Amino acid sequence: MDINFKLDAFEGPLDLLLHLIEKNKIDIYDIPIVLITEQYMDYVGKMTFDDLDLKSEFLVMAATLFDIKSRMLLPGKQEDEEDESDPREELVKRLLEYKMYKSISYELKDRLIDSDKILYREASIPDEVEQYRPPIDIDELVGDMDLSKLNSVFNDILKRCNDRVDPIRSKFGRIKKEEVSMEENFKFVEDYARHHKTFSFRKLFEHKKSKVQIIVTFLSILELMKTSKITIIQEELFDDIVVTSLICTEA
DSSP, rough: OOOOOOOOOSHHHHHHHHHHHHHHHHHSSSOOOHHHHHHHHHHHHHHSSSSSHHHHHHHHHHHHHHHHHHHHHHHHOOGGGGTOOOTHHHHHHHHHHHHHHHHHHHHHHHHHHTTTTOOOOOOOOOOOHHHHHHOSSSSHHTTTOHHHHHHHHHHHHHHHHTTTTTTTGGOOOOOOOOOHHHHHHHHHHHHHHHHHHHHTTGGGGTOOOOOHHHHHHHHHHHHHTTTSSSEESSTTOOOOOOOEOOOOOOO
16 A cells, blocks of 8 residues: 655645756755746746645745845845845745755655565474473583583683693794594593593593693583583582593493
8 A cells, every 4th residue: 555645744835946946956045036936926826726725825935935035125234234134044944944854755755665575474483393392401410510610620720731831841842733532532531431430520631731632521521411421519619529420331
């Protein structure tokens, strides 16, 4: 359905004046009032009005134009010429304001036309996805252990590794990139948990010499927690973390 934008407060004589200014390519700040008044009266004389209110608006504007025209033609006192304001000033302000609102109405109309081209799709989530629930309760699995505590232990281990590094000798020789296999390290941690059953979280990292090895081992621990193969308990704040394996020992 088409919607016509009509701003009653800005239709009528102002629209006609703006049309005449654009038609004659006149500077709106320097309107030749004699020419515009003649053309305006010529248009009004040819128009027919069914609405008396609209007709009165055009007649009021005609009177305004004649008033401006007479004030511009009458000579003023010389001592007041510099302080006397331009009789066209108020009319220019009204025309500029009307032109602004008219441009906004066109912009709104364009947006309405563009909105007809926009389609919105309703949500179509499959039932099996919407009904899915995680098979593991992470809160129940982790207990009172949270990531901040694990992160604190992790940072403590990293600090100890950094303290063991000689700041001078460590810069000697060639530095080679250490290749660490995530798969192999995960198997090592899993086997370690299977055979030790219960062990210290810190003890697992004692033989890890590099930061990459520590990170990969830490990720392996998190993966075993996620798959419910181990549980982690810390009795008191800053106590050592005890890891308990739930992996069955192979016969």
